[in-house]
Amino acid sequence: MLPSDLSYTVYYLPMPDHINIIEIFPSVQGESTLTGLPTTFIRLAACNLRCTWCDTTYSFGRGTAVDLEEIVKQVKDFGCQQVCVTGGEPLLQQNVYPLMTELCDAGYLVSLETGGSLSTTKVDPRVRVILDIKCPGSGMHEKNLWDNLTQLKSQDEVKFVLLHREDYDWALEVCHKHQLFNKGFALLFSPVHGKLNPQDLVKWILENKINVRLNLQIHKFIWTPETRGV
Numbered sequence: 306m307l308p309s310d311l312s313y314t315v316y317y318l319p320m321p322d323h324i325n326i327i328e329i330f331p332s333v334q335g336e337s338t339l340t341g342l343p344t345t346f347i348r349l350a351a352c353n354l355r356c357t358w359c360d361t362t363y364s365f366g367r368g369t370a371v372d373l374e375e376i377v378k379q380v381k382d383f384g385c386q387q388v389c390v391t392g393g394e395p396l397l398q399q400n401v402y403p404l405m406t407e408l409c410d411a412g413y414l415v416s417l418e419t420g421g422s423l424s425t426t427k428v429d430p431r432v433r434v435i436l437d438i439k440c441p442g443s444g445m446h447e448k449n450l451w452d453n454l455t456q457l458k459s460q461d462e463v464k465f466v467l468l469h470r471e472d473y474d475w476a477l478e479v480c481h482k483h484q485l486f487n488k489g490f491a492l493l494f495s496p497v498h499g500k501l502n503p504q505d506l507v508k509w510i511l512e513n514k515i516n517v518r519l520n521l522q523i524h525k526f527i528w529t530p531e532t533r534g535v
């Protein structure tokens with residue numbers, strides 16, 4: 306069943322036991338507390354959001370329907386212990402749930418990057434959820450599903466992508482309002498690459514003495530920001 310708040314045109318109907326995929330590739334994890342670890346990325350097709358600064362607009366397309374067994378085989382062939390399920394918005398496709406469970410059963414350390422507008426309640430509890438809270442600069446902050454914050458486990462992470470000082474102030478307010486400090490999970494403050502100077506963000510974090518983690522996307526420094534499949 307498709308999510309009820311789907312606000313875009315669905316131009317494919319997933320086949321049973323298949324997931325529409327944009328790409329599967331090995332790299333090093335570019336962000337979160339897992340930064341630098343060899344990871345297989347499974348990028349699912351389609352997104353219900355349209356963030357102003359989106360760096361993966363190529364994931365908006367239809368992708369290719371790939372059998373779950375084939376996905377797991379490719380993950381095995383790449384041989385990374387970490388697997389990151391990402392998008393697009395991975396939770397738009399219902400077969401992502403059995404895929405994540407199968408990968409956990411097989412002993413992989415699975416993380417999920419989600420845009421935060423769809424419920425995470427059906428995600429296997431062994432999966433590390435990296436939950437975006439969309440700030441006003443994204444143009445998508447009214448899509449945040451706040452109930453997701455009540456579902457977080459201690460190993461999960463909350464990510465704010467910040468376009469400007471207004472986003473930073475807004476994120477700080479959200480952290481205070483929802484008492485996100487001292488909950489045990491990592492709070493990631495990530496400057497939009499090429500838009501917000503990381504030096505400014507570090508200065509603000511230190512000035513406010515807040516226990517958040519600066520989250521830079523290291524793949525954009527290792528390769529060019531436009532490089533795909535890394």
Ligand code: SF4
Nearest residue numbers: 352354356359393420
């Ligand atoms: S949620 Fe992610 S993929 Fe979707 S528009 Fe925003 S940044 Fe792009």
